[in-house]
Amino acid sequence: MVKSDVAQEPYGPEHEPETEWMELNMGPHHPSTHGVLRVRLKLDGEIVRDADADIGYLHTGFEKSFEDKTYTQGITFSDRMDYLAPPINNVGFVSAVEKLIGVDVPPRAQAIRVIMMELARVSSHELWLGTTGLDLGVYSGFFYAWRDRDLALDLNEAYSGVRMMTSFTRVGGVAWDLPEGWLDQLQRFIDVMPGRIDDFESMLTDNPIWRQRTEGVGVISREDAIEAGVTGPVLRASGVDYDVRKAFPYCGYEQYDFEVPVGTNGDCYDRYRMRVAEMRQSLRILQQAVDNLPDGPWLTADRKVALPPRAELSKSMEAVIHHFRLVSEGFKGPVGDVYAFVESPRGELGFYLVSDGTNKPYRMKVRPPSFCNLQALKKLVQGVLVADVIAIMGSLDFILGDCDR
Amino acid sequence: MSVKTTDTLVQRIGDRFKQALQESSDFRGDLSVVVEPAVVVDLARYLKADEGFDYLLYATAVDWPARDPRFTVVWEVRSLADKTRIRIKTAASMPDPHVPSLTSVWPAANWHERETWDLLGIRFDSHPDLRRILMPETWEGFPLRKDYVSFGEPVIFSDQKLEGLEPDAIRG
Numbered sequence: 001m002v003k004s005d006v007a008q009e010p011y012g013p014e015h016e017p018e019t020e021w022m023e024l025n026m027g028p029h030h031p032s033t034h035g036v037l038r039v040r041l042k043l044d045g046e047i048v049r050d051a052d053a054d055i056g057y058l059h060t061g062f063e064k065s066f067e068d069k070t071y072t073q074g075i076t077f078s079d080r081m082d083y084l085a086p087p088i089n090n091v092g093f094v095s096a097v098e099k100l101i102g103v104d105v106p107p108r109a110q111a112i113r114v115i116m117m118e119l120a121r122v123s124s125h126e127l128w129l130g131t132t133g134l135d136l137g138v139y140s141g142f143f144y145a146w147r148d149r150d151l152a153l154d155l156n157e158a159y160s161g162v163r164m165m166t167s168f169t170r171v172g173g174v175a176w177d178l179p180e181g182w183l184d185q186l187q188r189f190i191d192v193m194p195g196r197i198d199d200f201e202s203m204l205t206d207n208p209i210w211r212q213r214t215e216g217v218g219v220i221s222r223e224d225a226i227e228a229g230v231t232g233p234v235l236r237a238s239g240v241d242y243d244v245r246k247a248f249p250y251c252g253y254e255q256y257d258f259e260v261p262v263g264t265n266g267d268c269y270d271r272y273r274m275r276v277a278e279m280r281q282s283l284r285i286l287q288q289a290v291d292n293l294p295d296g297p298w299l300t301a302d303r304k305v306a307l308p309p310r311a312e313l314s315k316s317m318e319a320v321i322h323h324f325r326l327v328s329e330g331f332k333g334p335v336g337d338v339y340a341f342v343e344s345p346r347g348e349l350g351f352y353l354v355s356d357g358t359n360k361p362y363r364m365k366v367r368p369p370s371f372c373n374l375q376a377l378k379k380l381v382q383g384v385l386v387a388d389v390i391a392i393m394g395s396l397d398f399i400l401g402d403c404d405r
Numbered sequence: 406m407s408v409k410t411t412d413t414l415v416q417r418i419g420d421r422f423k424q425a426l427q428e429s430s431d432f433r434g435d436l437s438v439v440v441e442p443a444v445v446v447d448l449a450r451y452l453k454a455d456e457g458f459d460y461l462l463y464a465t466a467v468d469w470p471a472r473d474p475r476f477t478v479v480w481e482v483r484s485l486a487d488k489t490r491i492r493i494k495t496a497a498s499m500p501d502p503h504v505p506s507l508t509s510v511w512p513a514a515n516w517h518e519r520e521t522w523d524l525l526g527i528r529f530d531s532h533p534d535l536r537r538i539l540m541p542e543t544w545e546g547f548p549l550r551k552d553y554v555s556f557g558e559p560v561i562f563s564d565q566k567l568e569g570l571e572p573d574a575i576r577g
Contacts, residue, residue: 056539063524064548064555099433226485229461229513240485247488336432339462339481339490352481354467363549365479367463375516404539 021049026389028057034131035400039377041389048389051381053374058404066364070330071097074361076167081366082402083164084124087116087156088344090169095250096340096351096364097171100333103305107294109173110252115186115289116159116168117251117342118282122193123152124345125275125282129200132272132394136213141203148196151189158182170307171331172300183290190286197279204272214268218380218392221266228376231369232347233274234396238266244343255292256285268395275397278345305331330359346370346397366405370398414456414491422448437492442504445495449480449510458482458491461511464518466497466525468551474498478527480507480514503528506535524549 027038036057042050062081066074078093079086091113098105105113130145153163159182160166160175168175204210220228225238235242243260245253261277263270299306307326308319325331333355341350347369354363373396380396381389415429418438425448428439440448452458462481469475474496481492497504506529507514518529519538526547529535537544546553 056537056541059539061548061555068555102433226459227512229511242485337437337467337492338433338435339492348462350462352463352465352479363465363467365463365465371516371520372513375513 019044024386028054034398035403037374037398037400037403039389039393041381041386043386046385048381048384048386051378051389053377055371055374055400056404058400060401060405062405063364063366066361068360070359071171071333071361072326072330074364075169076165079165079167080401081368081405082344082346082349082370082399084127084399085117085120085345086164086166087113087120087168088342088349090167091117091251092340092342092344092349092351094169094171095342096338096353097333099338099340100336100353100355101171101305101331103172103300103302105173105251106297106300107252108177108296109298109300111289111293112174112178112298113169113251114253114256115286116156116166118285118289119152119155119186119189121282121345122279122286123149125279126152128275128345128394128397129204129272132397133204135390135394136210138204138207138210141200144196144200144203148193151192155182155186155189158185170299172302172306174298177298183293186286186290190283190290193283194280197276201276205276211269213388213391214272214395216265217268217384217388218395219265219267220376220380224379225266225376228379229372230347230376230396231372232344232397233271233278234373234376235347236261237263237270237274239264244341244348248341250342256288258282258285268391271395271397275345332357332359341367344369344402346373346399346402348372349402368402368405370400370403374398374403414489417456418448418451421451435492436490437494439494439496442495442497445493446505446507446510448493449482449507452482452491452493453510457484457486458489460485461507461513461517462490464507464514464521466521466527468525468549470551474502476502476525476527478504478521480511480517482511497527501528502526503530505530506532508532523547526550 021042021044024041024043025038026041028036038054040052040054041048062077065077075090075093078089082089126145126149130142133141156166157163158179160168220238222239225235225240239262241260241262246260258281261274263274303322308322312319313323335355335357337354339350339352341348349369350367352365353361356362377396380392415438419426422440422444425441425444426438430437460483462483464480466479467477476497477494478497479492479494481490483490495504504527506518508518516538518532519535521527522529522535523537523540524547
């Protein structure tokens with residue numbers, strides 16, 4: 001390097017004129033926030049220096065509402081929180097109640113719950129693929145994803161009568177048995193989906209634009225991920241092998257043969273890979289559940305918590321009394337507090353239930369995975385370009401209804 | 406990974422914190438310890454450093470209006486390696502319920518403690534950023550307290566004015 005004799009103007013960070021960071025509002029009505037989220041970005045040119053997520057726009061006070069409703073009534077609230085995986089919320093809610101009062105769930109009910117939960121996982125990840133693709137410019141993907149997700153919603157509708165807010169669980173089992181022909185419909189879904197996922201992967205996995213937008217973007221290390229308290233695919237993409245279904249099996253997940261995909265890089269691309277792999281594993285679980293669906297009752301015979309069958313009401317006075325008690329005031333739980341948790345598509349969904357011995361929860365604290373994942377946003381976006389904020393927010397897969405409750 | 410059972414964990418906590426450990430329970434397999442607010446941070450440091458509880462699940466509080474102290478503040482943590490959980494409880498009393506913050510030990514507690522402040526009005530001492538998170542900044546009252554009436558918020562429609570009515574009269 002040739003040194004110039006000419007006296008140069010001093011340069012370097014300390015000689016630069018003072019600049020101000022610009023504050024930019026992203027949201028609350030921004031297409032990529034999927035719900036209503038406002039992020040206050042502090043920008044140094046194109047580079048994000050700080051971010052403050054302003055949540056609460058969808059706060060509905062579910063935790064307060066739970067306190068006014070009996071345990072059975074609360075089920076219908078639970079699926080309105082994470083509206084993209086309602087069955088998993090239903091199961092999470094009742095498993096907290098079941099843990100508190102100690103009810104056994106019949107094997108058939110457990111299998112039906114697993115089927116509904118895995119369907120929800122596939123449909124939620126499908127939707128995630130579509131909308132995150134949309135955010136990053138893969139317009140056609142959205143239509144394919146929507147088409148495929150609809151197959152899962154059709155199954156929801158055929159089973160529960162509702163496409164999204166299934167409310168199908170009851171304490172001690174599920175509300176209805178599977179309708180006739182439903183398993184054939186499910187089998188067609190299981191048969192058709194792998195090809196559809198292949199289609200999607202051929203569109204994205206090796207797509208240079210997709211990889212450029214996601215690889216190496218929004219990296220969070222293993223240690224940081226644990227410290228930030230992120231969960232689900234975000235945690236697993238950073239190399240933590242933790243899935244509630246494997247670590248603390250519930251609903252008989254220990255009987256199913258499936259793998260938990262674990263990533264290495266912890267970037268947006270790994271989080272994408274996790275979700276695609278999880279969809280394939282969910283289909284594996286679904287196939288096993290269809291093949292080995294146990295016969296028998298789908299609701300516990302414990303009349304203290306579950307309604308008697310309709311036919312019994314005309315024959316047994318006992319049944320009428322139980323029916324009246326359950327419908328008019330519900331059942332009571334013992335005094336105590338429990339924490340029950342399930343694996344939602346976004347991570348660990350927990351319910352901390354405090355009971356004072358009445359027929360309603362004294363306090364029901366929900367641990368929403370979206371809330372925990374969104375908390376990491378501040379750390380993830382520092383130093384990235386504004387355009388990457390969209391990719392990172394998409395890869396965290398938060399649902400504001402779940403986050404704000 | 407050392408072999409630990411929950412029973413001995415409570416014993417170890419008891420040995421270390423003596424009278425500060427007020428109570429411990431094992432209800433439906435969920436282990437809880439109730440400690441004095443003064444030792445919460447020390448207990449948290451001990452649990453994280455020596456017992457491997459590296460992952461904070463949530464923080465919250467429960468309002469018992471008839472009790473004194475009125476609030477139970479709860480943190481629950483997990484050891485990802487050992488697959489064990491422990492619930493840390495402490496008490497906060499009116500009129501100014503406050504407990505130490507655990508954000509210095511588990512940074513993930515940040516938002517959870519903000520939420521507890523927002524909805525139940527528990528102040529967390531030395532929390533780096535204690536402000537409302539779900540409710541608007543200007544909100545008055547703490548919705549999850551038992552004396553806060555559900556559905557009592559005034560709603561002003563565009564053609565109406567709430568003249569002469571104090572918000573509190575409506576909120577009850």
